[in-house]
Every structure is written in C-alpha cells, then in structure tokens.
Amino acid sequence: EDQVTQSPEALRLQEGESSSLNCSYTVSGLRGLFWYRQDPGKGPEFLFTLYSAGEEKEKERLKATLTKKESFLHITAPKPEDSATYLCAVHTYSGGGADGLTFGKGTHLIIQP
Amino acid sequence: DTEVTQTPKHLVMGMTNKKSLKCEQHMGHRAMYWYKQKAKKPPELMFVYSYEKLSINESVPSRFSPECPNSSLLNLHLHALQPEDSALYLCASSPTGSEAFFGQGTRLTVV
Numbered sequence: 001e002d003q004v005t006q007s008p009e010a011l012r013l014q015e016g017e018s019s020s021l022n023c024s025y026t027v028s029g030l031r032g033l034f035w036y037r038q039d040p041g042k043g044p045e046f047l048f049t050l051y052s053a054g055e056e057k058e059k060e061r062l063k064a065t066l067t068k069k070e071s072f073l074h075i076t077a078p079k080p081e082d083s084a085t086y087l088c089a090v091h092t093y094s095g096g097g098a099d100g101l102t103f104g105k106g107t108h109l110i111i112q113p
Numbered sequence: 114d115t116e117v118t119q120t121p122k123h124l125v126m127g128m129t130n131k132k133s134l135k136c137e138q139h140m141g142h143r144a145m146y147w148y149k150q151k152a153k154k155p156p157e158l159m160f161v162y163s164y165e166k167l168s169i170n171e172s173v174p175s176r177f178s179p180e181c182p183n184s185s186l187l188n189l190h191l192h193a194l195q196p197e198d199s200a201l202y203l204c205a206s207s208p209t210g211s212e213a214f215f216g217q218g219t220r221l222t223v224v
Binding site: 034036044045046049087091098099100104 | 154155163213217
C-alpha cells in the first residue's frame with residue numbers, strides 16, 4: 001500500500017526565518033509527486049510537480065526537491081501570507097481501481113510577523 | 114486558465130433529501146475527479162472519470178453516485194446521506210491524468 005508521510009505536522013516560524021518541510025513516501029511505482037497549498041475552507045492550490053530524483057522546481061520563495069524516498073519543500077524568507085497547510089501527494093501505478101492522488105496529512109505552517 | 118468551478122459553495126441537506134453537486138471545467142482536461150475532505154484530514158479519492166471511463170474507490174458507499182454528462186461537466190448525486198458524510202467535497206481535473214487542479218469545494222452539512 002502506498003504511504004505518504006509529512007513532517008512536521010505543524011511549524012511556526014518568524015517572518016524571514018527559512019525552513020524545510022519533509023514528505024517521505026513508500027510507493028510501488030512513482031508516476032509523480034505534487035505539492036499543494038491549502039488555505040482554510042478552500043481547495044488545494046497546485047504548486048509543483050516532480051517526476052524524477054534530482055529534479056528541482058522553484059516559485060517565488062518556495063523550492064521543491066525530490067530524491068528516491070522523499071521530497072522537501074524549502075521556504076526562504078517566508079512572509080505571513082505564506083501561512084497555510086502544505087500538502088504532498090503522489091500518483092502511482094495503482095494496477096487497477098480508482099487512479100488518483102494519495103495525499104499526506106499535511107504540514108500546517110504559521111508565519112508570525 | 115486553471116479554473117475548476119464548483120456549485121454550490123455551501124449545502125445543507127436532511128438525511129432524506131436528494132441533492133447534486135456540480136463541477137465544470139473548460140480547459141479541455143479529459144480526467145475529472147471527486148475527492149472528499151474531512152476537517153483536518155487530507156483529501157481522499159472517491160471517483161475518477163478518465164476518457165469516459167468511470168473508476169470507483171471501493172470504500173465509497175452507494176449513496177454517492179457520479180455522473181459525467183460531457184467531458185466538461187461532472188456531477189455528484191447525493192441520496193440518503195448520513196451526518197458523517199458532512200465534509201468538503203472537492204472536484205479536480207487533470208490534463209494528463211496525473212497533476213490535478215482543484216476547485217474551491219462544496220461545504221456539505223448533513224442534518
């Protein structure tokens with residue numbers, strides 16, 4: 001069974017204090033790993049897709065990286081508006097049944113001014 | 114344009130009611146999905162329509178039934194729901210069957 005584990009569950013940072021969120025995965029065959037941002041009561045907002053180990057993607061203060069067993073979302077000099085829950089999801093070769101994303105439980109990030 | 118539109122935004126229904134959730138996308142995506150998200154939990158896949166083929170998560174009860182009238186529309190029909198079905202229902206679409214773009218969700222309360 002595919003497993004996605006995110007850590008930490010919650011993270012509180014001061015504005016400008018850089019850090020990283022972790023997503024470790026155990027899957028039978030990875031087709032893609034995705035990062036989303038979700039604000040309370042809203043749908044997840046797509047951030048990045050990573051397909052192979054060594055791949056990196058950047059967008060503003062966020063940078064996502066991928067190894068064979070985990071992904072990191074690095075946030076550099078965060079601002080209060082970066083506060084949200086960050087979700088990691090994987091798409092795998094399911095071998096039948098409903099073919100969609102499997103999500104981790106998320107990291108709740110709070111950036112204090 | 115990566116917009117997926119869901120209506121209504123909020124819905125309150127009784128356990129004997131029949132209601133429908135609607136989802137629309139005009140991006141030409143050929144895969145559309147329904148996910149269910151309970152409070153402080155991650156989204157869980159319910160149904161997939163991909164190239165006109167329906168796939169069902171086996172754990173989803175039969176009181177939920179999807180309908181795909183055309184490649185831009187996806188409905189979720191609700192009947193005889195239970196209070197534990199109260200959740201945020203998310204529709205998503207994908208151009209490749211991999212990365213998914215989500216709508217803002219329908220907040221459903223069953224009373």
